[in-house]
Amino acid sequence: MSEANRGAPEGALPRDSRMAVGFIGLGQMGAPMAGHLAGRGLVVYDTRPDAMAPLVKAGARAAKSVADVAAHAELVSIMVRDDDQVNEVGDEVLASARPGTVLAIHSTIRAKTAEDLAARARRYEIEVVDAPVSGGFMGASAGSLAVMVGGTDAAFERCREPFGAWADLVLHMGPVGAGTRTKLARNMLHFISFTAAAEAQRLAEASGVSLRKLGRVVRHTDAITGGAGSIMxxxxxxxxxxxxxxxxxxxxxxxxxxxxxxxxxxxxxxxxxxxxxxxxxxxxxxxxxxxxxxxxx
Structure with a gap:
């Protein structure tokens, strides 16, 4: 047994710098995120076989179920629709994963959902991190997302390298739930700014200003100044x-x-x-x- 694994619980997964990764939920965000991991023993699952096919072609293995992913991965990432699906899939992972597994939730959910799942996971010696992302489909495709991680220091360190395959910015925000709270604050700013943009467009339109040209100006100058983030x-x-x-x-x-x-x-x-x-x-x-x-x- 290597020094890194000495003292680990019997049956625990090895602490290797190249973690075996599983990805569950291959929608608009999940599929491109998983795609950046396809060359490293990735195991994927989605209820739609056609969603798995491109990743299998790129070198991933298609799992037969959530349990199949959990049984073969040290890090299980889930990107599903909502809190109910996170609980459903998360509990399936807990039932099949080995001690030492890290379960990463990338969905935008309530912080308490992640905290409650983490509490259940401790009984199985499994760590949960809430790790929502920002950057949209474009960032997922380019591998340039930001990921906001809530969890223990040890779990974060284990996730840092695989998350870096699809994210340019990997930040540890605090304990479980902190990643989600960060994402909600970030998205609050994002969508309030959309409402403000609509207000600015109404003023511009009433003034006889081209809305398309105004949009070009906004995108150009925000790229220079950093937009709202520049004063944070x-x-x-x-x-x-x-x-x-x-x-x-x-x-x-x-x-x-x-x-x-x-x-x-x-x-x-x-x-x-x-x-x-x-x-x-x-x-x-x-x-x-x-x-x-x-x-x-």
């Missing part, structure tokens, strides 16, 4: 100390933002366009940066 630099949302290195920078950002939002609101009033998100943003922009508003001193 602080470790806390508490008020910013005037001695902080970021204070003057964010004061400048606040002043520009409040000025430009005020101008946009004036234009909206002139055109009779309802822009409620812009009004909320104008009122909360400074405090959101940890600063007083420009009229608050």
């Amino acid at each position: 630099l602080r470790p806390t949302t508490a008020p910013l100390d005037p001695g902080d290195d970021l204070y003057d920078i964010l004061c400048h950002t606040r002043d520009l933002g409040e000025k430009d939002l005020s101008l946009a609101l004036q234009l909206a009033d002139e055109l009779g366009v309802d822009v409620p998100l812009a009004r909320i943003a104008r009122d909360r922009f400074g405090p959101g940066l940890g600063l007083p508003g420009d009229t608050d001193g």
Whole structure:
């Protein structure tokens, strides 16, 4: 027995740097993610045989069931639709996997679902990580996703290398559930920004501006500036100390933002366009940066 495996529970899987990986759920995201692992003894399962066929052609083995995947993989990744499916598939994995297996949940679910599954898994000496991803189908295809991992330090270290086959950014966010909480905050920003984009388009349309050209400008400049992520630099949302290195920078950002939002609101009033998100943003922009508003001193 190698030094790495000495003391492991009887029947436990070997701690090898090239983990045998299983992937369950080969939809729009799961299939391209699994595809980046196809040359390393990958075992795949989906209820649709046609979903497995391209991966088998690329070198993966098609499993006969969830239990078949669990019995042959050290890391079992699942990318299914919702909490109910995660519980169903997860419990099937627990019933068949050997001690030492890591079960990774990539679906976007409730944090408590992952926490409860992890609690059940401990009875089997199996580790659960919640590891939702961000970057969409494009990132999955390119192998450039971000993955936000919740779990123990040991489980994260075992997942880091195989996750790196399909992700450019692999971050340990904390204990089980932390990955999901991170994903929900990230997606809240994502979809609120879509609503804000619709509001901006209404203002542009009422102004006679080409929406397609506006879209080109937004995509071009966000690629340069980083968009909303460019101001997510602080470790806390508490008020910013005037001695902080970021204070003057964010004061400048606040002043520009409040000025430009005020101008946009004036234009909206002139055109009779309802822009409620812009009004909320104008009122909360400074405090959101940890600063007083420009009229608050």
